[in-house]
Amino acid sequence: MFTGIITDIGTLVAKTPFGDGARLLIDCQYDAAGIEIGASIACAGVCLTVTALEDGGNRTRFAADVSGETMEKTTVGSWEIGDAINLERPLKAGDELGGHIVSGHVDGVAEIVARDDHEEMTVFRFAPPKELVSLIAEKGSVALDGTSLTVIEADDTFTVMTIPHTMGATTWGNRKVGDVVNIEVDTIARYVARLVAVRGADA
Structure with a gap:
């Protein structure tokens, strides 16, 4: 779950075909040590699963795979290299709920x-x-x-x-x-x- 409080602005650095969808590579300021493979990150409101990580010192790049359905029903399909993306890590127990409950399942x-x-x-x-x-x-x-x-x-x-x-x-x-x-x-x-x-x- 998320709260709708954006904590970083990422940049799309790669988008390659993957099945009927795409594999995204997003550059961000999050600490790679604090992200596990399989973790969720909301990308412009779309809950995506981290499938790979690259530690670039003060920058981190994470990969996420999206389906063809996600690309059709959200803005992900129109994303281009260099686009800025709102990012949010998931809510943890005890965290302040500053916005409202957001699932990351875009309508x-x-x-x-x-x-x-x-x-x-x-x-x-x-x-x-x-x-x-x-x-x-x-x-x-x-x-x-x-x-x-x-x-x-x-x-x-x-x-x-x-x-x-x-x-x-x-x-x-x-x-x-x-x-x-x-x-x-x-x-x-x-x-x-x-x-x-x-x-x-x-x-």
Whole structure:
């Protein structure tokens, strides 16, 4: 599990075919000694498994394999060499839960349809997949490219606000209208929707 609090910005340094998907090699600042093969790292919100490690002194490179389905349903398929990627290590027992519970199981992609920059904040508006609209609520949480954010307004589109720290500590500073990002709706919203659907079917 993750919290949506980004702890590093990685760089994609290699992407090679692997089965029906790809093998990624990502450069980061994490200490290689603190990462085990098989560990999970959220990459732009996508939970990936570390399959190999390279210790480059003050930099670390880790490999992760992604399936064709993951490449189709997330932004991973469009990643290019040199792209910056939000990274987060998994939550440990006793860690502070600074964002919200994020599983790393992306629900789809959302398009940025507006960006309004103000002195103390930036407001982004997104167009999510239609099937997710009912799961996004005002004042609720949503994970976008792995970042835990609070929904301001929600109808067919929704808005979030980012502060200068978030813009500088993540990839959000470079995001523009037309970009697509990974979206994971709040886990509670997903289960409530499922419960309502099942009860409705039994009625």
